[in-house]
Amino acid sequence: MRTLLFFISIIALSGCSASHYLKREIDRSAVLSQQHTGVSIAKINEKKVLASYQGDKYFIPASNTKLFSFYAGLSALGDSIPGLEYLEWGELLIIRGTGDPSLLHSDLPHSKVFDFLKNRKDQIFFTPYHFENKRFGPGWAWSDYNDYYQAEVTAMPIYGNIARFKGSPAGQYQANPRFWQKSMVQDTTVSGIEREELQNVFHYPKLADSQGITKDIPVHMTDLLTLQLLSDTLKKEIKLINIPLEIDLQTVNSIPSDSLYTRMMQVSDNMLAEQLVLLYATANKLPLSSEKAIAHAIEHHLADLPDKPIWKDGSGLSRYNLFTPRTIVALLQKIYAKVPQERLFKILPAGGKSGTLKNLFKSEQPFIFAKTGSLSNVYNLSGYLITKRGKVLAFSFMNNNFTKPTADVRKEVERILTGVRNKY
Template identity: 50%
Template sequence: MLRPLHAYFLTSCCCLLLISCASSQPKTIVQSPQAANRWRDPVANSPVFRQSHTGFALYDIEKQETVAEYQSDRYFTPASNTKLFTLYAGLSLLGDSLPALRYTTKGDSLIFWGTGDPNLLHPDMPSSRVFDLLKNWNGHLFYYPHNYIGKRLGPGWSWGDYADYYQAEITPLPLYGNVVRFTNSNVSPRIFKDSLRAAGWSDEFKLSRDEFRNAFFSTGWPTKSFTEDVPFLTSARLTAQLLADTLKKEVRIFPKVPLGHTFSTLYGLPADTLYRRMLHVSDNMFAEQVMLMCATQLDTDNAGTEIRQSIDYVKKQLLTDLPDEPIWEDGSGLSRYNLFTPRSIVALLQKIYAKVPDQQRLFGLMAIGGKAGTLKNQYKSKEPFVFAKTGSLSNVYCLSGYLKTKKGKILIFSIMNNNYIVKTAEIRRETERILTEVYEKY
């Protein structure tokens, strides 16, 4: 009798164990993944994203937790999402007002050099205090161009885009946005008014420039009013000529000698004025110059600056706690060398949110769905709910920022798409569909 009783006891124990496991299993293995997948699946299972490289991260600020992830640890080309890193650098290293010019005096001579501030004579920005200082100086003016030791274009930029408006050159003292603005009846700066030539007929009107000189040419003929910007080839000599022409006084170049750390700084426009334009219209030139201004702030001895210095400083001193090391090469995102992960961008946006706790100010800097910037024609709603930065290159579309749900919850998101072959408009629409669902149902 002992053997049957023993067998019966063992069988009963096994049944109880199986029943116990079955009753607890849905809570830990089935239900929890289902809850997590609620916001991941629209991205992971999207037929539009099927052949692209896609990553997604969604973070709840109130809960302080990530509520959805899909390939968020993978690296992506971020395009202009890079400007979020540039914004954080500016918020961390620049004050409320932009350092616009450094200068020193010797007798009746004013020796001045640029900080990277891009606002002087810029056609789309308010007047700069720098112009008033130079215009009202009664003595000699000397421009010192030797404080910039970087190159005119960023690493990984497309060499063929040198004449496109979005790839203006990097300089320590930009003038006129480092572009020539052509309209039907005007050329600015006027020093280039005789530099435009017709280069033949084409059905499409287009302006361009010789790669290695400031000779501009047009093909076709404009059929309507137009405004088009073409970057000019920069040089220290041209900077002095442009200033002299505008100020109506001589501007000479100062020789390359050590300037030391005794100088004055002239502060200009509010920093938010620059950040807002940089993020709203995705101004590449402004982004690069912000990083150069950050490098100048670090260069207290005027030893020489380049953008790489500020990138390295911010990475090593301010961003060591990101989930994944950012591969960060320029300020604008024009470089194909940049690589970030969605979860690192979300972590960066948490840092920005902590640094700018005023939601009205922070969200006003971003492109605003249905209202302003590169998102003006998307996410249309009575009350804006997406405040973000777009990022576009060929076969790249990324969107990262803040989302305010119908229930008033603030979420941080990053959705990144690379290597797709469908039209970008399809990727953009699918991204909008997914984020709108989060807005309505989270």
């Protein structure tokens, strides 16, 4: 009996010591002293929290929001992405987008949707009737329309809804797709490529960037432009018809789901995350509406989280998003239960090895597999930590409202989590 009580006390002290270590290191940190910090850590498959520091407080998650979009995708999609829905009507083919971002996307595998459309002999019509989103999400910075990370949201993206410019040996820019070459205007007043806000005219400086350097500039998308780009690439005319399709449609799958998840997580691709939320809507027979998709996901898959998520977009660009660290940890538990560890750790950035964690947590074997989340005055890291004893922990370390350099905050997160790895 005494032996049993001894082991119980040791386990209890272990939990207390983890929380004590966390509080001590955060309170003593000169870097973290004037900001808002919240941390929650739990062993995998255990509801009891191992350590917490303001784990029940709400924080702006930035790209940690992508963990919610990832789980929504896991809950609704199979091994392949539904790339296109269509109706055969006599000699006509009527198509509509599913939100799939892979069509002619330079950084994703070749989409089977392209082959399907290329090989059809029918007259093809595209309907955007079911698309209810605006081009930007709630709370996005409209002045960021020219920045690579804020591509517009559409029913059927093409080329990732961006124009890619690459510096050439002649000191000029080459556009991909070539469609945009004619829309470039030399301008001595700009230092980089700047698009006019409401039309696709790209101003560029006299000398291009060094050869091989690429710049991605979001395109101002319309339904007609989508069809222009698609027609130009397919070498056949695609026409617009704005009608509802209230019957069962056939589906063409495009790419493996994991290829989308991995790209989204590794480089923190906002466009892919936004479109993934629309794919969730398609899978649940909803209109293409981020708001309706998120409400559905919360009701049907996330109602058991400790604190209700304030979830507004797919990518985390919106500062309206608010999650607590313990809620993110609960979500990580749900993800881990749904995806085998080997597969999951290939999708997430690995410390010292890949993605946004390539230069952090360096060791012989990665022990951190996690999603970063950064905005101005925001740096978060949430994911999985493998301790020296081989235990897998789910953690969320959230930092908001700091004025010190993000690099300093990042180093403190690295230091404290490395201590958790070594001690527990």
